[in-house]
Amino acid sequence: MRLSLDCIPCFFRQALEGSRLIGASSKRKKQILDEFASLIPSIPLSATPPEIARLGYGILRRASRGDPYKRIKIRSNRFALSLLGRLRKKVFSSRDRLLTALKLAIAGNIIDFGVKNNLDIRNELKKILSRESRAEQRRASVFHYAEFKRSLDSSGKILYLADNAGETLFDRILLEEIKRIYPGKEVLYAVKERPVINDALVEDAQVCGVGKFAKIISNGSDAPGTVLSLCSRDFKKAYKNADMIISKGQGNFESLSGQRRPIFFLFMVKCPVVAGESGCRMGDIVLLYSPGKGRKGSRAENR
Numbered sequence: 001m002r003l004s005l006d007c008i009p010c011f012f013r014q015a016l017e018g019s020r021l022i023g024a025s026s027k028r029k030k031q032i033l034d035e036f037a038s039l040i041p042s043i044p045l046s047a048t049p050p051e052i053a054r055l056g057y058g059i060l061r062r063a064s065r066g067d068p069y070k071r072i073k074i075r076s077n078r079f080a081l082s083l084l085g086r087l088r089k090k091v092f093s094s095r096d097r098l099l100t101a102l103k104l105a106i107a108g109n110i111i112d113f114g115v116k117n118n119l120d121i122r123n124e125l126k127k128i129l130s131r132e133s134r135a136e137q138r139r140a141s142v143f144h145y146a147e148f149k150r151s152l153d154s155s156g157k158i159l160y161l162a163d164n165a166g167e168t169l170f171d172r173i174l175l176e177e178i179k180r181i182y183p184g185k186e187v188l189y190a191v192k193e194r195p196v197i198n199d200a201l202v203e204d205a206q207v208c209g210v211g212k213f214a215k216i217i218s219n220g221s222d223a224p225g226t227v228l229s230l231c232s233r234d235f236k237k238a239y240k241n242a243d244m245i246i247s248k249g250q251g252n253f254e255s256l257s258g259q260r261r262p263i264f265f266l267f268m269v270k271c272p273v274v275a276g277e278s279g280c281r282m283g284d285i286v287l288l289y290s291p292g293k294g295r296k297g298s299r300a301e302n303r
Contacts, residue, residue, distance in 0.1 A: 036056045048227060066195075106287065109249055152181075158186065163252065165199070168208040225249075228255075
């Protein structure tokens, strides 16, 4: 997905909200916005939104001299862990355990401070979990469950691309169910190498127990998505060799839609630009299968 001009005001909003989060003075906030603004003229429209967001959050990280969202991630992990019993009970009592675990994993994508950092996550999740997916009810073309099950059946190596801290607990629910049905599958769970927004790092995945059901790896990047040209050689090898790729969140959709590899995109639509690109509506809970353009890797994958 390429950059839309509508993305640019959103980047400035995120930079301003991030500067408030780190307690910057008015003068320092202006400096942060000015520094980000100076980068805009050199940004090509062929870039993906996560490539640009990475620049803004890099400025914030340097300004804060650390991880601006550290405390938020800790709270998100604790909140998600408090739901573990309820989520597992919901899966265990359902007729189709895999489908329920899949819906829960997608519902967890509401934990996204890059889109809106004042979300009442508890109430939002309550609303999501109490209803059926509007996307499923509306049309099957945006909830490709049959394709997902077929791919699970035939795949030996699965690469799961993580999104946010806290959300990793919801991923764990799905991974636990996949390993129950297919104990012999090799599953890799890829997180970010360095802090960016509230995206999950290795420690976040570990705290939420993901390591019990998958091998946790880093993608080698600090982009809020999976920008292959910025990822490590080891990650690109894992990406190329995976039989099935499960991609969580809008950032991964923005950076990987249109790639050669077949990918299952799992996310909640929280942005009108993404809604237009995916053919969905705001608020939809989506399982979107992109068949890709062939098995052979792109140049970005192989670099």
